[in-house]
Amino acid sequence: MSRRPTMADVARAAGVHKATASRALSPHSSGQLNPETVRRVLAAAKQLGYTPNAAARSLRTSRSRTVGVLIPDLTNPLFPPLVRGMEDVLLPRGYTALLANTDNDEAQERTLFQALTGRQVDGFIVATARLDHPLLREAHEAGIAVVLINRTTDQPLFPCVSGDDATGIGLAVDHLVGLGHTAIAHVSGPRTLSPGAVRARAFRSALAAHGINPGSCPVVDAPSYSEAAGATAAEELLERSPAITAIVAGNDLIALGTLHTLRRRGLRCPEDVSIIGFNDMRFVDEFQPPLTTVHVPHHELGVEAARLLLDQLERVDRGTAVPKRVLLPVDLVIRASAAPPPHRP
Amino acid sequence: MSRRPTMADVARAAGVHKATASRALSPHSSGQLNPETVRRVLAAAKQLGYTPNAAARSLRTSRSRTVGVLIPDLTNPLFPPLVRGMEDVLLPRGYTALLANTDNDEAQERTLFQALTGRQVDGFIVATARLDHPLLREAHEAGIAVVLINRTTDQPLFPCVSGDDATGIGLAVDHLVGLGHTAIAHVSGPRTLSPGAVRARAFRSALAAHGINPGSCPVVDAPSYSEAAGATAAEELLERSPAITAIVAGNDLIALGTLHTLRRRGLRCPEDVSIIGFNDMRFVDEFQPPLTTVHVPHHELGVEAARLLLDQLERVDRGTAVPKRVLLPVDLVIRASAAPPPHRP
DNA sequence: TTGAAAGCGCTAACAA
DNA sequence: TTGTTAGCGCTTTCAA
Numbered sequence: 001m002s003r004r005p006t007m008a009d010v011a012r013a014a015g016v017h018k019a020t021a022s023r024a025l026s027p028h029s030s031g032q033l034n035p036e037t038v039r040r041v042l043a044a045a046k047q048l049g050y051t052p053n054a055a056a057r058s059l060r061t062s063r064s065r066t067v068g069v070l071i072p073d074l075t076n077p078l079f080p081p082l083v084r085g086m087e088d089v090l091l092p093r094g095y096t097a098l099l100a101n102t103d104n105d106e107a108q109e110r111t112l113f114q115a116l117t118g119r120q121v122d123g124f125i126v127a128t129a130r131l132d133h134p135l136l137r138e139a140h141e142a143g144i145a146v147v148l149i150n151r152t153t154d155q156p157l158f159p160c161v162s163g164d165d166a167t168g169i170g171l172a173v174d175h176l177v178g179l180g181h182t183a184i185a186h187v188s189g190p191r192t193l194s195p196g197a198v199r200a201r202a203f204r205s206a207l208a209a210h211g212i213n214p215g216s217c218p219v220v221d222a223p224s225y226s227e228a229a230g231a232t233a234a235e236e237l238l239e240r241s242p243a244i245t246a247i248v249a250g251n252d253l254i255a256l257g258t259l260h261t262l263r264r265r266g267l268r269c270p271e272d273v274s275i276i277g278f279n280d281m282r283f284v285d286e287f288q289p290p291l292t293t294v295h296v297p298h299h300e301l302g303v304e305a306a307r308l309l310l311d312q313l314e315r316v317d318r319g320t321a322v323p324k325r326v327l328l329p330v331d332l333v334i335r336a337s338a339a340p341p342p343h344r345p
Numbered sequence: 346m347s348r349r350p351t352m353a354d355v356a357r358a359a360g361v362h363k364a365t366a367s368r369a370l371s372p373h374s375s376g377q378l379n380p381e382t383v384r385r386v387l388a389a390a391k392q393l394g395y396t397p398n399a400a401a402r403s404l405r406t407s408r409s410r411t412v413g414v415l416i417p418d419l420t421n422p423l424f425p426p427l428v429r430g431m432e433d434v435l436l437p438r439g440y441t442a443l444l445a446n447t448d449n450d451e452a453q454e455r456t457l458f459q460a461l462t463g464r465q466v467d468g469f470i471v472a473t474a475r476l477d478h479p480l481l482r483e484a485h486e487a488g489i490a491v492v493l494i495n496r497t498t499d500q501p502l503f504p505c506v507s508g509d510d511a512t513g514i515g516l517a518v519d520h521l522v523g524l525g526h527t528a529i530a531h532v533s534g535p536r537t538l539s540p541g542a543v544r545a546r547a548f549r550s551a552l553a554a555h556g557i558n559p560g561s562c563p564v565v566d567a568p569s570y571s572e573a574a575g576a577t578a579a580e581e582l583l584e585r586s587p588a589i590t591a592i593v594a595g596n597d598l599i600a601l602g603t604l605h606t607l608r609r610r611g612l613r614c615p616e617d618v619s620i621i622g623f624n625d626m627r628f629v630d631e632f633q634p635p636l637t638t639v640h641v642p643h644h645e646l647g648v649e650a651a652r653l654l655l656d657q658l659e660r661v662d663r664g665t666a667v668p669k670r671v672l673l674p675v676d677l678v679i680r681a682s683a684a685p686p687p688h689r690p
Numbered sequence: 691t692t693g694a695a696a697g698c699g700c701t702a703a704c705a706a
Numbered sequence: 707t708t709g710t711t712a713g714c715g716c717t718t719t720c721a722a
Contacts, residue, residue, distance in 0.1 A: 053715050056715035
């Protein structure tokens with residue numbers, strides 16, 4: 001026989017009924033069986049090289065032990081560590097992640113969400129949340145299990161895990177102020193995304209905490225978390241506010257774009273303008289200059305998100321308490337892109 | 346009714362038998378139906394928000410429209426573009442990729458392979474091939490559909506798509522020779538992997554083609570494609586052959602490690618020693634100095650691999666011809682890490 | 691402690 | 707052109 005062995009084959013080889021084989025093979029129910037029977041079934045299974053048919057199991061139980069993971073773009077170095085972190089908890093617990101890249105496209109996201117639902121995923125980990133997110137609202141109404149990561153919606157619909165953005169921005173501003181800067185700009189990410197909104201808000205509060213005049217500290221929005229958007233926004237910023245001596249970027253990609261704009265305009269970093277990034281993604285320490293940035297524990301973020309989701313899936317009472325929020329601590333990594341402001345005559 | 350609608354629901358709503366609904370819903374067989382019936386079924390499906398149950402379909406057809414993708418580590422910036430390339434082909438054709446990271450661990454790879462097989466994947470795209478690969482040999486004997494990407498086995502068991510490594514190394518050596526180098530080293534990747542073996546061989550032939558004395562051109566092996574391994578191997582190299590003026594690295598990560606070793610030893614790149622990388626992974630243009638490297642079209646590699654696999658899956662005759670090999674063209678990207686050799690007194 | 695039987699949702703061979 | 711029927715491999719209720 002060359003087809004894959006089924007449970008019926010195992011049962012036959014062990015001389016038991018297939019229901020018995022099923023029970024023996026499931027740790028959950030093997031307790032109610034004669035240990036000797038269990039042993040025989042297990043031996044037969046091993047000998048035949050039996051692996052359960054996930055489709056059959058899923059059809060029967062209407063659970064797939066699969067979770068859908070929605071991210072903007074795998075190619076953004078932020079996400080691979082997130083995904084690996086999730087897998088570190090999913091795999092040992094028998095779950096598999098099904099990845100989908102939305103490319104920040106709402107229609108594509110909807111399509112992928114449908115496709116994943118069709119594949120019977122048990123729940124979702126979503127890294128693409130917008131503050132206003134109709135699809136997630138619908139998912140909430142439909143009672144679908146979701147955990148948000150990195151970004152959240154304006155209504156607290158689902159549990160969410162992210163880095164402590166406000167503290168991170170505070171650290172960055174503290175550092176710059178400590179260096180002597182008083183004209184600090186923020187090139188923010190999109191305000192339609194929670195990190196963009198909270199980091200911008202945190203920027204303003206940090207300024208206030210230091211008693212710095214907000215008038216000399218402009219905030220400009222990059223329309224996306226990308227190098228190109230950062231470059232354009234920085235261009236605009238320097239045009240309008242040439243006096244600034246430091247920039248807190250919405251994330252590392254925006255910081256990189258800003259760096260390019262500086263270079264294009266003949267400004268040196270950090271001698272003329274300091275830059276601080278956010279995330280501490282891979283290779284920022286190789287940049288020229290090595291980027292001072294706020295480190296976010298992405299792997300841990302993935303781990304926490306997966307835990308939250310599995311807890312939700314495997315709990316019997318799908319409680320209606322206010323969704324948990326997990327904020328992981330961040331810290332400032334000082335490299336070489338921030339220095340004291342230039343001496344102006 | 347709050348459960349997801351099934352085909353029976355659609356059939357009932359459209360007033361037809363569920364077999365008819367099935368036919369109407371499948372483009373393949375909807376042709377044999379009264380167009381008006383098809384229209385009614387489609388309308389009912391849409392109205393109910395019907396999505397097919399993949400588990401049921403998979404159980405019935407014993408095909409899952411899922412392919413397993415084995416990669417060493419998603420966190421290596423090489424792989425995300427590869428994966429995106431695959432998905433660009435897979436998704437429009439109704440397939441989904443199931444990713445698995447092996448971390449170069451043979452046992453883990455075997456476990457994941459089993460797990461994916463249990464999930465009824467229709468075939469595999471494998472980026473973890475070693476020259477000697479028992480698991481792949483077994484898969485071949487079992488008649489499992491596999492496409493290799495980036496790396497191949499010593500026996501041509503499966504179709505394979507990769508960059509044109511030999512030409513790439515030739516380009517790198519040509520460039521260095523053109524710059525005036527005659528003492529060029531190669532910090533190779535592991536020789537147990539096909540790129541390590543072919544790039545090292547290509548290095549030797551390129552030297553020969555230029556009539557350069559191989560005695561002054563050492564090759565040292567890094568035990569893995571990583572920054573750390575590259576750094577250690579470079580340390581060893583410089584200890585043994587301090588006279589070399591240029592290094593062709595097995596890949597960009599090894600090049601980066603080499604760069605660090607140079608820096609640690611007070612050598613400047615490119616003034617004292619030139620370095621050329623391989624792959625042109627993201628951000629190497631931000632390194633200090635920006636890395637001259639061989640560009641490999643990773644996205645295209647992923648596209649080709651997925652195409653090859655789907656062709657194999659959807660062809661009726663699973664032919665026994667010699668597996669196809671696709672070699673995608675590469676080119677040298679000149680940045681700033683390679684320059685003329687220093688003038689030695 | 692084990693067996694019998696039903697059925698998850700779908701497709702495809704066969705019949706009408 | 708459409709309906710009938712069987713069954714993919716598994717889990718689980720009920721009965722023994």
